[in-house]
Amino acid sequence: MLKQTIVRCLALAKIVILDGLRCHTVLGLSLIALAAVCSNLFFYQFIPRNIDQFTIDFILSIGWMSSLLFLLFHAVGTVSWGSNKKTIFAIMARPLSRANYVVGHFIGLALLLFLLNCIIALLGIWNIDIIRQQAGTYFPNFYIGWYAANWLGMLTMELMILAVIIFFSSIIRGSFPVMLLALCYYFACNGLPVIRETLANIKNPPPLAIAVTKWLTLVFPDFSGLDLRETILNGRNEISPDFIVANSLYFIVYIIFFLYVASFIYKQRDLV
Numbered sequence: 001m002l003k004q005t006i007v008r009c010l011a012l013a014k015i016v017i018l019d020g021l022r023c024h025t026v027l028g029l030s031l032i033a034l035a036a037v038c039s040n041l042f043f044y045q046f047i048p049r050n051i052d053q054f055t056i057d058f059i060l061s062i063g064w065m066s067s068l069l070f071l072l073f074h075a076v077g078t079v080s081w082g083s084n085k086k087t088i089f090a091i092m093a094r095p096l097s098r099a100n101y102v103v104g105h106f107i108g109l110a111l112l113l114f115l116l117n118c119i120i121a122l123l124g125i126w127n128i129d130i131i132r133q134q135a136g137t138y139f140p141n142f143y144i145g146w147y148a149a150n151w152l153g154m155l156t157m158e159l160m161i162l163a164v165i166i167f168f169s170s171i172i173r174g175s176f177p178v179m180l181l182a183l184c185y186y187f188a189c190n191g192l193p194v195i196r197e198t199l200a201n202i203k204n205p206p207p208l209a210i211a212v213t214k215w216l217t218l219v220f221p222d223f224s225g226l227d228l229r230e231t232i233l234n235g236r237n238e239i240s241p242d243f244i245v246a247n248s249l250y251f252i253v254y255i256i257f258f259l260y261v262a263s264f265i266y267k268q269r270d271l272v
Contacts, residue, residue, distance in 0.1 A: 016104065063120040063124070068158075102266060166258070
């Protein structure tokens, strides 16, 4: 039974991957990222100092923006249901359970995201290597392990957003409303830490407000905790094993929860 479930999920994931490749989504975003990375070879010459920090921030920003475009447009368009939805997914969804349908889409889009991040990460290494040759005094402590760890942390954030997008697609029809909800979710995740910091600087903050903002973190996670870019250049191990274990468990439970809720909601509605 478990083997059949895995086979069905992977079969749908394969269709999602092939559809993404056929639409040239990953190729287009990779070419845009390549153009942006190449432009850095020109712009870094105008930076008087901290060229290494500027380059790392620039490359990671390109990767994050490319992945966000993938999530808000391709992923939303793939999982959202409307009057113009392609029939191939409807046909393939009927012999599958709703849970298979949700998990299959998540696996397929997650693998496309992983491929996109790998391509941009390799472009970033190529860019860093050229700048290191031209400006040899920079990147003295560049560590490829922490570079990969930072991309892994960024991929973790993207998978959490993907799980929420699939959840939104289960409760509302149409790609545009799902995209708006995904944007609101992203802004809430970024704004909540600012609110908590503001409350911490108030002399007598309302206890209820502190409790509410604390518990809202379970739904709107603080993505800044997965930002490891400071470790790329200094090469020091600043991450404790407890931090890794706690965040990994939270990441796994978070995704499973939203996928389970999306599967439950899909059981209560028709897919077509």
